[in-house]
Amino acid sequence: xxxxVVHQRLYIIVFAALIGLTALTTGVAFxxxxxxxxxxxxxxxxxxxxxxVLFFMHLRWSSGLMRMALLAAFVWFAILVAxxxxxxxxxxxxxxxxxxEAKVQQQARVARACAHSGRSPQYxxxxxxxxxxxxxxRGSS
Amino acid sequence: xxSSTALAEQFxxxxxxxxxxxFGMWVFLATEVMFFGGLFTAYIIYRNFYLSAFEAxxxxxxxxVGAANTAVLLCSSLTMALGVRAAQLGKKKLxxxxxxxxxxxxxxxxxxxxxxxWRHDYLEGFAPxxxxxxxxxDWRHLELFFCxxxxxxxVHALHMVIGVGILTTLIIMAGRGRFSPxxxxxxxxxGLYWHFVDIVWIFLYPLLYLIGGRY
Amino acid sequence: xxxxxxxxxxxxxxxxEPGIESRIHYLNASYGIKxxxxxxxxxxxxxxxxxxxxxxxxxxxxxxxxxxxxxxSPQGAxxxxxxxxxxxxxxxxxxxxxFMIPSIPAVLGNFLVPxxxxxxDLAFPRLNLLSWYVFMVGGLFTLYAVIAGGVDTGWTxxxxxxxxxxxxxxxSAALGVFIAGFSSILTGLNxxxxxxxxxxxxxxWFRLPLFLWAIYATSIIQIxxxxxxxxxxxxxxxxxxxxxxxFDPAVGGDPILFQHLFWFYSHPAVYIMILPSMGVIxxxxxxxxxxxxxxxxxxxxxxxxxxAISFLVWGHHMFVAGQSIYAGIVFSVLSFLVAIPSxxxxxNWTATLYKGSVSYQAPMxxxxxxxxxxxxxxxxxxxxATLAVDAHVHGTYFVVGHFHYIMVGGAVMGYLxxxxxxxxxxxxxxxxxxWARLSAAIIFxxxxxxxxxxxxxxxxxxxxxxxxxxxxxxxxxxxSSAGASILGVGYLIPLVYMVWSMRYGPVAGPNPxxxxxxxxxxxxxxPTENFEETPKVTEEAYAYGTExxxxx
Numbered sequence: 001x002x003x004x005v006v007h008q009r010l011y012i013i014v015f016a017a018l019i020g021l022t023a024l025t026t027g028v029a030f031x032x033x034x035x036x037x038x039x040x041x042x043x044x045x046x047x048x049x050x051x052x053v054l055f056f057m058h059l060r061w062s063s064g065l066m067r068m069a070l071l072a073a074f075v076w077f078a079i080l081v082a083x084x085x086x087x088x089x090x091x092x093x094x095x096x097x098x099x100x101e102a103k104v105q106q107q108a109r110v111a112r113a114c115a116h117s118g119r120s121p122q123y124x125x126x127x128x129x130x131x132x133x134x135x136x137x138r139g140s141s
Numbered sequence: 142x143x144s145s146t147a148l149a150e151q152f153x154x155x156x157x158x159x160x161x162x163x164f165g166m167w168v169f170l171a172t173e174v175m176f177f178g179g180l181f182t183a184y185i186i187y188r189n190f191y192l193s194a195f196e197a198x199x200x201x202x203x204x205x206v207g208a209a210n211t212a213v214l215l216c217s218s219l220t221m222a223l224g225v226r227a228a229q230l231g232k233k234k235l236x237x238x239x240x241x242x243x244x245x246x247x248x249x250x251x252x253x254x255x256x257x258x259w260r261h262d263y264l265e266g267f268a269p270x271x272x273x274x275x276x277x278x279d280w281r282h283l284e285l286f287f288c289x290x291x292x293x294x295x296v297h298a299l300h301m302v303i304g305v306g307i308l309t310t311l312i313i314m315a316g317r318g319r320f321s322p323x324x325x326x327x328x329x330x331x332g333l334y335w336h337f338v339d340i341v342w343i344f345l346y347p348l349l350y351l352i353g354g355r356y
Numbered sequence: 357x358x359x360x361x362x363x364x365x366x367x368x369x370x371x372x373e374p375g376i377e378s379r380i381h382y383l384n385a386s387y388g389i390k391x392x393x394x395x396x397x398x399x400x401x402x403x404x405x406x407x408x409x410x411x412x413x414x415x416x417x418x419x420x421x422x423x424x425x426x427x428x429s430p431q432g433a434x435x436x437x438x439x440x441x442x443x444x445x446x447x448x449x450x451x452x453x454x455f456m457i458p459s460i461p462a463v464l465g466n467f468l469v470p471x472x473x474x475x476x477d478l479a480f481p482r483l484n485l486l487s488w489y490v491f492m493v494g495g496l497f498t499l500y501a502v503i504a505g506g507v508d509t510g511w512t513x514x515x516x517x518x519x520x521x522x523x524x525x526x527x528s529a530a531l532g533v534f535i536a537g538f539s540s541i542l543t544g545l546n547x548x549x550x551x552x553x554x555x556x557x558x559x560x561w562f563r564l565p566l567f568l569w570a571i572y573a574t575s576i577i578q579i580x581x582x583x584x585x586x587x588x589x590x591x592x593x594x595x596x597x598x599x600x601x602x603f604d605p606a607v608g609g610d611p612i613l614f615q616h617l618f619w620f621y622s623h624p625a626v627y628i629m630i631l632p633s634m635g636v637i638x639x640x641x642x643x644x645x646x647x648x649x650x651x652x653x654x655x656x657x658x659x660x661x662x663x664a665i666s667f668l669v670w671g672h673h674m675f676v677a678g679q680s681i682y683a684g685i686v687f688s689v690l691s692f693l694v695a696i697p698s699x700x701x702x703x704n705w706t707a708t709l710y711k712g713s714v715s716y717q718a719p720m721x722x723x724x725x726x727x728x729x730x731x732x733x734x735x736x737x738x739x740x741a742t743l744a745v746d747a748h749v750h751g752t753y754f755v756v757g758h759f760h761y762i763m764v765g766g767a768v769m770g771y772l773x774x775x776x777x778x779x780x781x782x783x784x785x786x787x788x789x790x791w792a793r794l795s796a797a798i799i800f801x802x803x804x805x806x807x808x809x810x811x812x813x814x815x816x817x818x819x820x821x822x823x824x825x826x827x828x829x830x831x832x833x834x835x836s837s838a839g840a841s842i843l844g845v846g847y848l849i850p851l852v853y854m855v856w857s858m859r860y861g862p863v864a865g866p867n868p869x870x871x872x873x874x875x876x877x878x879x880x881x882x883p884t885e886n887f888e889e890t891p892k893v894t895e896e897a898y899a900y901g902t903e904x905x906x907x908x
Contacts, residue, residue, distance in 0.1 A: 003159070003329070005229050006222075015219040019212060022346075026208050029351035037354065041347035049340045056222045056336045063160075065552065066167045073171035076580045077178040079667055081185060084616045087671065087683035088186050094681050151470075151477035151554070153890070161479045161553045168545045168579060176583035179617050183591070183602065186613060270598025281607040288600045292591070 004061040014055045021048050147324040159326050166330035170337045173300075177341055180296065184289045184348065191282035198286030199353025201267065203258065207350040210253050211342065217246035218339045225332045228315075228325035236328070237315050243335065244308040251301050254294060262287070293345055300338045307331050381784070381881040396481035397884055402467035403782070404488050406775075409455050409463065410851070412495060415502075416450035419443045421844060424806075424837040430827045440823035441508035442524065446501075448511030449529060453536050454495055456763060457625065459771050460632035461543055461578075462491070465571045467782060469547055471875035471882065472565050474556025474891040479549040487542040494536030501528035510821060512622070515603035515614040519595040527596055530589040537582045540628075544578030547571055556874070558893035562656070565873055565897050566649065569656045570635025573663035577624045577631070581667065585621035588614065612678050619670035627666040629763060630730075631659060633770025634701055637723050640773050641705045642898045643871040644720035645712025649898050651704040658697035665694040675746045684743055691741035698734055702727060718792030722773030725800050729765025733758055736811065751821075754814025760807045769799070772850065779854065780864030784881040787857040791849060799846035805839025872898050 025044040033040060054060040059067060114120065152158040188195045224239030259268075266274030269284045269291065311331055314320065320328055382399045392400060423443050426434040435443070466484065470477050478484050501507055507529040509518040518526050551572050555564075591602050592614070601607035603614045642649050649655065671679055671687030679687075705727055714720070736758040739745050749755065780786055809832040814820075818829045825833065867876040878887055 003229065006226060008223065008226065011219060011222050011226070015215065018215045018218075022208060022211050022215065025347055025351060026204065029204070029347075029353075029355050032354070032356045038352050041351050045344050045347050048343045052218060052336050052340050052343070056218055057333055062163070065164060069164070069167040069171050070174075072576075072580065073174035076667065077174055077181075080175075080178055080584065080620055081182050083668065083671065083683070083686075084182055084613070084620075085186065086686060087616065087674075087679045088610070088613070089189070090680040090682045091678075151475065151479065151481060153554075157553055161549050164553065165480060165545060165549045168548055172541050172545070172579050172583045175580055176587050179584040179587035179620075180591075182617070183613060186610070187608075191608060269600040281601075284600065285602070285608055288602055292594065292602075296587075296590075 004058060006055070006058070006061075010055065014051050018048055018051055021051075147321070155323060162326040162330055163333070166333045170333060173337060173341075177296070180289070180293055181344075181348075184293065187282075187285055187289065188352075191279075191285065194279045194282030195286045196353040197279075198283050198290065199350060200355060202290070202350050202353075203261070204350050204355065206253065206258055207346055210250055211346050213246055213250045213253070214339050214342050217243045217250070218336055220246065221332050221335045225325070225329050228320050228328040229322060231322045233315060233318060233320070236320065237312060240308055240312045240315060240328075244305060244312065247301055247305050247308065247335075251298055251305070254298055259291070259294075262290075290349055293349065297338065297341055297345060300341070304331075304335050304338055307334065379879065380883060381879065382884045383784070383881050385884045394485070396477070396485055398466050398470055398478050398481065398484055399782075399882065399884075401484050401488055402463050402465075405458060405462040405466060405491070408488075408492060408495065409458055412450050412454035413847075415499075416447050416455055417844065417847065419447035419450070420840065423447065424840040426823060427825070427833045428837050430825050430830050430833075432823045435823060437823040438508065439506075441510075441821070442506030444821055445507050445510050445529075449498060449507070449533060451763075452511055452625070452629075453533050454491075454498065456629040456767060457536075457540055458491060458543075459629075459767070460636065460774060461547070461571060461574055461628075462487075462539075464567075464636065464771075464774050464778060465543070465547060465574075465632065468778065468875055469550055469568065469571060470554075471781075471878065471886055472568055472873060473551065473554060473559060474874050474887060474893065475550065475554040476885045476887070478546045479554060480546050483542055484546055487539045487546070490542065491536055491539035494532045494534070494539065496532070497528050497535060498532030501525035501532060504528065512618065513589070513592060513614075514618075515592065515595075515609075515611045516605065519592055519601075519603055527593050530593050534586050534589045534593075537586050540578045541582045544575035544582075547575040548579065551575075556891050556893055559874075562653065563893055563895075563897050564656075566638035566652070566655050566659070567632075567635035569659045570631045570638070573659040574628050574631045576660075576663045577628050577666060581621040581624040581628075584617055585625075588617040588621070591617075612674065615674050615677055616670070619673045620667070623670040623673065624663075624666040626759070626762070627662055629767050631662060633726065633767040633774075634659070634698075636770045636774035636777075637705060637726050638701075639871075639873070640719050640723035640777055641708050642900065643777070643869050644717065644723070645709050645714050646870070646900050647708055647712035647898075648896075648900055649704065650707035650710075651700075652897065654700055655704050658700045661697040662694065665690065665697070669694050669741075672741055672746070675743055676750050688741055688743045692738065695734060695738055695741075698730075702731055702734075716793075717776075717789055718787075718796050719773045719777035721793055721796040721800075722769045722776065725796065726766055726769045726773065729761055729769065729803070733761025733763075733766055736761065749814050751819055752814035753810040753818050753820055756820050757807050757810035757814060760810070765803055765807070772796075772799070775854075776850075777869070778875075779857070780868045781875060781880045781882070783858050783861075784864055785857045785861035786864045786868060787850075787861055788853055791853045795846050795849040795853075798842060798849070802839050802842030802844070802846050806836050806843050807839070809833070809836045809839075872900060 021044050025041055028040050028044070029037065031037075053070070059070070148155055149158055152161065220239045220242040224236050224243060227233075227235035227239055262268055263272050266272055267287050269288045273284055273287075275283060308331070311328060314327070382397055385397075392404065395401060395404075422434065423440065426432050426440055432440065466478070469475075502525075504525050507522070507524045507526055509522050509524070509526060513526070513530060518530075551564075551568060594600070595602050595604065601609045603609045603611050605611060638649060638655055669687055669691040671683055672691045675684050675688075705723075736754070740749065740755060740758060776787065776792055813829055813832045813836075816829065816832075818825050818833075864880045866879050868880070869876070874887075874891055874893070875882075877891060
């Protein structure tokens with residue numbers, strides 16, 4: 001039993017298209033399209049990959065089961081990327097609470113004063129650098 | 142009609158064997174998508190955080206060599222596909238020829254990647270953990286780019302080496318006349334593997350070499 | 357091997373064979389260590405896995421014994437903290453990767469998948485043998501890591517501890533896990549292809565035993581998730597060897613990215629551990645209620661749904677790790693969603709029991725234990741999925757109690773129930789049911805005494821992975837350790853009587869339980885080629901009550 005035999009000419013045509021697309025993507029990289037450069041490069045890569053998958057890997061003539069296997073892989077890769085990015089790109093969205101902001105600024109002041117005077121932070125915070133506002137934030141009277 | 146050596150015992154007929162074999166390879170390729178996918182995910186994230194460093198790193202790669210290597214690999218995919226076709230038609234000499242060509246092109250790719258590009262980056266001091274000499278502005282993020290460059294192309298090259306091993310085995314088996322139009326699935330599934338490794342490179346090439354703003 | 361198909365002809369279901377030694381079956385078809393180490397028979401490979409994972413179970417268990425002994429005293433009765441860290445790490449790595457993940461798929465799955473679908477073997481028998489060898493190589497690397505000093509990063513290998521600061525056997529342990537992962541992938545691949553392509557005539561998808569639906573769903577997870585763990589551990593190893601910083605904050609790396617990549621696999625991994633067990637319970641509940649399963653398609657679809665949704669919830673392990681709140685909300689909602697198919701199964705099993713003709717042999721005791729304990733573990737998972745509650749109980753013994761209820765009270769009990777149920781088929785002998793029921797009871801009591809106090813400890817604030825603790829936690833810790841000693845006894849007894857039964861147990865017929873399913877239509881133990889003729893399937897799964905069932 002023999003699977004689908006592809007005509008030699010079809011392979012050559014697909015190959016020529018692949019070389020052409022490689023030249024295209026290389027050429028486009030030298031043109032300034034701003035943020036479209038990335039999209040163009042990826043779109044052309046997807047085209048090339050599709051040509052290889054459909055014709056060289058015979059997916060065009062294969063059963064739905066094989067297509068499902070490949071589709072599942074790409075969907076799962078998309079899940080990995082999408083949900084990971086949903087964290088990595090939204091970390092800066094939450095503003096720092098105001099009481100934290102005050103503490104951060106106080107610590108920065110203390111660090112600068114230590115560097116200047118050579119004293120320890122504990123020594124300095126007990127003394128003049130405690131402002132009334134930060135005393136309230138710390139819960140002391 | 143089938144010979145008892147062509148049909149494995151657990152299968153009922155050649156068609157079931159052929160389909161199981163191909164389906165098994167597609168499932169394996171799905172695992173490979175996820176394997177590379179983890180690396181690609183990390184790369185996407187860091188590229189977004191450190192765009193200027195990654196673009197600078199990309200520009201440090203030689204796009205001519207990268208493009209040439211891409212062409213080499215695409216050629217090897219053509220010869221592999223033609224080899225599978227030869228197996229389907231029972232043309233033994235043609236099959237061996239195309240398998241040998243694929244093997245040579247694969248070796249050429251590995252040679253260019255390791256012997257030319259990696260060696261160049263190593264000598265120029267852009268090899269993280271082994272020979273890193275650049276300490277200009279933002280050098281840590283540039284080092285991160287080169288980590289990904291070496292990891293991605295390294296894992297890809299490892300797959301190529303495995304492919305070379307598979308091809309060698311196929312050439313020996315084909316030379317001994319082990320394939321026929323009734324039983325050529327080892328050639329076909331090896332072809333699937335080889336094309337997949339090509340597809341990974343189809344994505345690696347633009348992601349590493351081209352989105353650096355070469356203008 | 358064409359001649360083997362003309363084997364014996366005495367295949368009645370109601371006749372007890374006088375002696376199994378007079379018949380050729382997979383165990384005595386050939387002798388000698390080479391015939392076992394070079395076998396491609398899925399049944400023999402299943403037995404090889406059974407021996408291997410039992411070995412690893414007791415090693416992981418030994419680590420647990422030492423940990424619980426140490427926790428008798430608040431200052432740590434036995435161990436230095438550094439040693440304790442290594443013990444909980446090794447306990448986790450060995451139990452997760454070398455016992456739980458392979459357990460039901462590699463032992464019961466390998467044995468039963470071809471039998472249940474009426475095939476002679478899996479689709480790729482040599483790949484199956486390779487899986488076992490790969491598993492053993494991974495195990496050897498991990499054992500080396502134990503002997504060479506252990507690893508102390510936890511089974512979770514968090515960065516930058518694992519990449520930069522740990523001075524323990526991180527690379528060997530990671531390599532061992534990496535290699536074992538490939539065993540998991542290849543097994544899953546084999547099952548998916550086999551179930552798709554090699555079902556007997558008449559065996560449509562919706563006539564499959566639910567155990568096979570569970571194995572299929574598990575295999576999907578193994579195939580799509582494990583590779584991501586592989587690449588992640590590779591990155592950890594590369595970072596450690598070359599001192600380059602993919603996850604190192606000092607060079608702009610993100611340690612939380614490691615956690616994303618790690619948990620993308622490791623959360624679905626817990627479903628690899630529980631789904632097959634659920635499949636076993638579906639089999640046990642029907643066989644020991646002599647009743648059709650309630651809601652077959654609901655259970656079948658819920659297995660697939662669990663496999664799919666399990667990939668969407670991994671961030672619930674990272675609520676307090678520094679993950680963004682928005683991602684946390686998304687993951688929390690999705691985690692609630694994933695509980696629904698599991699609940700559907702519990703309802704369906706319970707409904708199956710209702711008005712069934714229930715008998716209480718050991719497998720059924722394990723199944724009933726599973727239903728109760730898994731439910732408790734699952735419900736506490738909802739506590740953990742709630743962002744606000746998790747902020748308090750993350751990293752405490754509440755989590756430890758939760759996952760042990762599911763993994764031990766759930767998955768391990770399902771595994772033991774399955775081993776007991778199919779033991780006659782695997783070995784051709786019956787085990788002593790009195791001892792089996794006693795062990796099931798001891799395990800149940802020991803288990804609850806060990807792990808229920810841990811919920812309380814966690815809620816009261818005791819952190820996990822600590823060798824010492826505040827004195828007010830001592831009573832509960834001592835209770836937990838006492839329970840662990842009982843649990844240990846409960847696990848040792850089956851080891852004794854199962855081995856005993858292999859030689860002295862009563863010979864079992866083809867169908868000692870009077871159950872439905874193709875695996876019971878062939879002698880116990882089965883011949884190497886499983887069936888003399890490929891069976892034809894004409895009835896639905898679990899067609900109890902439609903004809904007189906014969907009991908051997």
